[in-house]
Amino acid sequence: MSVQTRTVAADEADIRLDRWFRRHLPQVTHGLLEKYLRTGQVRVDGRRAKANQRLEPGQQIRIPPLPSQPAPPAAKPAPRINEGEAEAVRAMVIHRDAHVIAINKPPGLAVQGGTGTIKHLDALLDALRFDGERPRLVHRLDKNTSGVLLLGRTAAAAAKLAAAFRSRGARKLYWALVVGVPKLRQGRIDAPLAKLPGRLGEKMAVDEDEGRRAVTWYRVVDTAARRVAWLELMPKTGRTHQLRAHCALLGTPILGDGKYGAAEAFLAGQGVSRKLHLHARAIEVPHPAGGTLRLVAEPPPHIAASFEFFGFAERQAGEPFEAFTLD
Secondary structure (H helix, E strand, O other), X not given: OOOEEEEOOHHHOOXXXXXXXXXXOOOOOHHHHHHHHHOOOOEEOOEEOOOOOEOOOOOEEEEOOOOOOOOOXXXXXXXXXXXXXXXXXXXXXXXXXXXXXXXEEOOOOEOOOEOXXXXXXXXXXXXXXXXXXXXXXXXOOOOOOEEEEEEEOOHHHHHHHHHHHHOOOOEEEEEEEEEOOOOOOEEEEEOOEEEOOOOOOOOEEEOOOOOEOOEEEEEEEEEEOOOEEEEEEEEOOOOOXXXXXXXXXXXXXXOOOHHHHHHHHOOOOOOOOOOOOEEEEEEEEEOOOOOEEEEEOOOOHHHHHHHHHHOOOHHHHOOOOXXXXXX
């Protein structure tokens, strides 16, 4: 293969050079790319470049002759989406513009595949093309957490949204029903989290030595006879299971969260679901085209039923984010 020159497309603005290679030339390993960059064989607009360099539309990428490789095995065909699945995922859409799609993810639907996970959102995204590109995931929600989830409709939009999440330029607000009532009506939880070793199922625990910093602000919206509290949770960091572990640390596990609350996370009595009561209520993020995008997702049926059972009304929470006074 001879030297090639390729042009960065309009929808690839702000993508990293190494990710551009991963997308267009997946046979070039990270180590090989670093070698090409060190020796000046890969250049951008005739200049030396780095793997983390952000690209701009119209830039020219020089690609050296690549080593010949045997043809890769044929990829397994993507699972076909039936019309019922397509209609179901389209019904989740709560916002759509030229750059962003937002859905209200139901509980029980995994965002990405994994061991033993056959049905997941990533496999259904072709249903959300709407005559455009296949949308891209830019952040995640746990399988049993419901609520607002953003998708980038182009590579450029996805890169900007993902950058906002990495730099904490996005704000997320969750609703949770917890068993018990926190001692303070409003506060901040600052407790580092690490994965417990040797577990088949992922679980996090507070670890002052090895844990990564995890910070959550919370406030009590309402309570039901000291039995249950409705919390608003605003994570500053995005650790795995952060809100679930932090609520358990307060002594008030999330209702239905047997992993972190064991038997204490469940209530006997009619009308109270055993499902996890954690919902991504709202998100606020810089829009890829400018301005701010704020979206709100309605809670799923089991949480709405529990609200009614305990006498909570959604209007009590007021406007998202505005009740928090952060230090």
